[in-house]
Amino acid sequence: MNFEVHEKRAELLDPFAAMAPRSIPVEVRRDPLTGRSARICHFRPLAFDLPDAAALAEQTRAECPFCPERVLTHTPCFPPAFAAEGRMRRGEQWLFPNLAPYDALGAVATMGPEHHFPPGAVPAGRIADGLALAGEFYERALRRGHPEAVYFLLSWNFLPASGSSLIHPHLQVFCSSTAPNRLREELAASEAWWRRTGGVYWEELVAEEAGRGSRFLGRIGGVAWLAAFAPAGVAGDVLGVVEGRTTMLDLDEAARRDIAAGLAAAIAGYAEMGIGSFNVCFFPGRGGEKHFRLHLVFSPRIYYNPRLATPDATALRWLYEESICVGYPEEIAGRLRPRFAAAA
Ligand SMILES: [Zn+2]
Structure with a gap:
């Protein structure tokens, strides 16, 4: 597996050091599966300003x-043909239609x-129950024969x-016959990998990263966790590969608990760096793909300038679709690993 890194240096005269020469490192990395590039640059300490969520x-x-x-x-209710009870529930967690849907069934x-x-401090139990409730929704969509019950997305x-x-x-839980861009790219690249090598990229990635160790965060039950080599997130990404599973419908209670424990560890680990906001997406197959494994990505989000609420998605990220990570993923992994060790 090729972990491609191009190390470069930008030379300038530093106005804060009497115009003395200064050399600033920049790395361009390529994702081993998709070839997508990510830049490791704008280095800064991995200490951010935790948002004042209590005030919000x-x-x-x-x-x-x-x-x-x-x-x-x-909140809205489902039509009776989908859910006679209107809203689905599990304990104190509710699931209902999205008033701002992404597809015909959201x-x-x-x-x-x-x-x-x-x-x-998001409790792992809340995450696991959210995943279980989502699973009940997906199963219902499948039983009803809904035309969008193809990719079960979260x-x-x-x-x-x-x-x-x-x-x-809250979670966004939806079904779609159209795989989102990155999922479509990964499915195609995983299939091409399978045809070329006869192996499952996701299994090889876990084995390779576990062997190398520098980005590996650990195993929690049947889920392997690692810091992404070429992350989308400004402070790295955490990738969880669910071994032996392809779709959201393959998740049983144990797998949901393992996923929830890893996500709770990532949330706690990034909070220690002062990051409280994040995105998570699950990447499932439609079922039956030998070349694919269900995985999820946790991506921390910050304001570049908290006082101005400057987003971390700039023109480079938004239109060039080029990501910037302000620390080495291996260093970020070192910061997160104790949390995963404690959760294992
Ligand atoms: Zn509320």
Whole structure:
């Protein structure tokens, strides 16, 4: 497996050191599967300003549609043909149609009655129950023979820097016959890898990273965790590969618990670096792909300038689709590893 790195240096005269020559490192890396490039540059300490989520929570609680006082009056219901009970529930977590759907069958799942969690402390049980509720929704879509019940997708935006418009923790749970771009790319590249080498890229990646060690975070049950070699996130990405599974419907309770434990570890680890906001996406096959494994990516999000709420998605990221990571993924892995060791 080729982990391609191009090391470069930018030379300049430093105005803060009497115009003395200064040499600044830049790395261009290529993802071993897709060939997508990522830049490791703009180096800075891995210490950020944790957003004041408690203050945001106080400002938004009174009108929150997902809090227990309003969730049954301010959220939509499914048509009876899909769910006679209107909304699906698991304990205190609710799942209902998304008022802003991405496709013909989309839902939102609340992660409990809590309007917000303290920094770094999203309970793994809430995540596991959210995944279970999503699984019930996918199974129902499949049983109903819904035409979009092809790719079972799940995404999570947490706190505003991630793009989330609500503070109350919630998941986007949807079905689509159209795989999103990155999933489509990965499916095609994994199939090409299989045809070329006869191997499953995702299994080879886990074996290779476990052997190298520098980016490997550990195994929690049947999920292998690592820091992405060429991340999309500005402070790296955490990749979880669910061994032996292809779709969201393959997840049993143990697998959901293992995934939740790893996500909780990533959340806690990044909070220690001062990052409280993140995106998560699951990347499933449609079922039966020998060349593919279900995986998920946790990507931390920051404001470049918290005072101006400057997003970390700039023109470079948005239109060139080129990512910048401000620290070496191997160093970030070193910071996260104790949390994964504690969760294993
Ligand atoms: Zn709320």
